[in-house]
Amino acid sequence: MRVGLIGSGRIGAFHARTLIGHPGVDSVVLADADAPRARAVAAELGADAVDTTDELFDAGPDAVVVAAATAAHAGLLLRAAEAGLPVFCEKPVAPSVVEHLAVMHAVEAAGIAVHVGFQRxxxxxxxxxxxxxxxxxxxxxxxxxxxxxxxxxxxxxxxxxxxxxxxxxxxxxxxxxxxxxxxxxxxxxxxxxxxxxxxxxxxxxxxxxxxxxxxxxxxxxxxxxxxxxxxxxxxxxxxxxxxxxxxxxxxxxxxxxxxxxxxxxxxxxxxxxxxxxFEPAYRAELAAFVQMAAGERESPCxxxxxxxxxxxxxxxxxxxxxxxxxxxxxxxxxxxxxxxxx
Incomplete structure (x- = not known):
């Protein structure tokens, strides 16, 4: 499985390490609004990196992890819904209930599996x-x-x-x-x-x-x-x-x-x-996401x-x-x- 990870800050870099070490993941490609940071994290971990989100979706991922800034979550979920890709998204899905509702309707209409990250x-x-x-x-x-x-x-x-x-x-x-x-x-x-x-x-x-x-x-x-x-x-x-x-x-x-x-x-x-x-919990939730993306379990959240x-x-x-x-x-x-x- 090839996973696209958007966001390479503290939690994004942690998720990248977890995914690279998972036996069900063949490769990880990173993108970030700060492209040099994504490339630095990718170089350290042996992952791929691209300069933009558009390039990440064009890179052929089988699933997407959203660990970008909160304001970007809703738009990235909608983009993944258009691409028909399963998604792990850090909370919150959106900054408001109205936007959250819009995302819910879009992902349910698209039929994609989404796992929202409440690691507890x-x-x-x-x-x-x-x-x-x-x-x-x-x-x-x-x-x-x-x-x-x-x-x-x-x-x-x-x-x-x-x-x-x-x-x-x-x-x-x-x-x-x-x-x-x-x-x-x-x-x-x-x-x-x-x-x-x-x-x-x-x-x-x-x-x-x-x-x-x-x-x-x-x-x-x-x-x-x-x-x-x-x-x-x-x-x-x-x-x-x-x-x-x-x-x-x-x-x-x-x-x-x-x-x-x-x-x-x-x-x-x-x-x-x-x-x-919560380090063990973060690792466990990413493992559950890989299972979900592979069609082996339902979304945990x-x-x-x-x-x-x-x-x-x-x-x-x-x-x-x-x-x-x-x-x-x-x-x-x-x-x-x-x-x-x-």
Whole structure:
């Protein structure tokens, strides 16, 4: 299989290494808006490189990986749909729900397989939590606590294009909650604040946020996120049930310092970056994509599925901005989105 990879930044270069080492991939061809960067990465890895996206599609790929800047995702998915190629696309599919819907209709009409990259679905801890919930061993779930706490802010230029904390960062927690529980969100109430750099406020964003998601079965999911968690990359999920409770991310590299007397946990070096924290999951999701592109499995996360997660993130942003609860059914009706369980 020949894979075309668009985007050769940090995550794109990582995906290129993964694909080149996969036994189901014969060759990889890279393209990037920064053509010299694509050529440098290709030279380092022994891949091919071309100067433009047009040249990449002309190079005869059997499948495409989209790891370009967020603003380019929708257009590249539409281009792949026209070419009839299976696609892996980093989240988000599009910066808005309206554009996401347009892409969904286009790829479904074209009949191409699309895998949207929510890598936590391939993390061993999240998979174990899902199995525990789905088996019934936790009893009925009453509370989930999820968080994504980044150690440092992204570059200032990234923030206005990111979609905001909930769409860019907490969206991973939203997807994890939906995927682990198999239950949709009924209502959200979200808030946010700024404590750090002015560029968040200037972009209409926040550097810390929290949300209460009420699920369809009346369980509560409590989300928190921040761009300023100096101790490290803290990503966790706790699922509390009537019979038992489980935690994802509770390991020796957890970026917390206990002040309880005699407690030495966690004793390891804190996770520094999200790519370090989820490296095995990133590799596993690319392996799943290769299987999907070869027709050996269904998409692990379709555009239609990712749309539901995007809708919840949109509801959080509306709630934060307007300081009110938002019903998902009402927001879905505005966009003519049918809510379907993950």
């Amino acid at each position: 679905r391939f993390d061993a801890g999240y998979a174990a939590a899902r199995a525990a919930v789905r088996s019934g061993e936790l009893g009925w779930v009453h509370t989930l606590r999820a968080g994504t706490l980044d150690p440092a802010p992204p570059p200032a230029a990234y923030v206005p294009l990111s979609g905001g904390l909930f769409r860019d960062c907490s969206v991973h927690d939203i997807d994890a909650v939906r995927w682990v529980t198999g239950t949709e969100v009924r209502e959200v109430y979200a808030t946010g604040a700024n404590h750090g750099a002015d560029f968040f406020r200037e972009a209409g964003d926040v550097d810390a946020g929290a949300a209460l998601l009420t699920m369809e079965d009346d369980a509560f999911a409590l989300l928190s996120g921040t761009r300023y968690n100096a101790r490290g990359c803290d990503v966790r999920l706790e699922v509390l049930g009537s019979l038992d409770s489980v935690s994802v991310g509770l390991d020796d590299r957890l970026p917390l310092r206990s002040v309880e007397p005699g407690v030495e946990f966690p004793a390891g070096r804190p996770w520094a970056l999200f790519m370090e924290r 379709t555009v239609r599925d990712s749309l539901q997660t995007a809708l919840v993130a949109e509801a959080c942003e509306v709630s934060r901005r307007e300081r009110r609860p938002v019903q998902l059914a009402a927001l879905a009706a505005e966009y003519d989105v049918l809510v379907s369980a993950p």
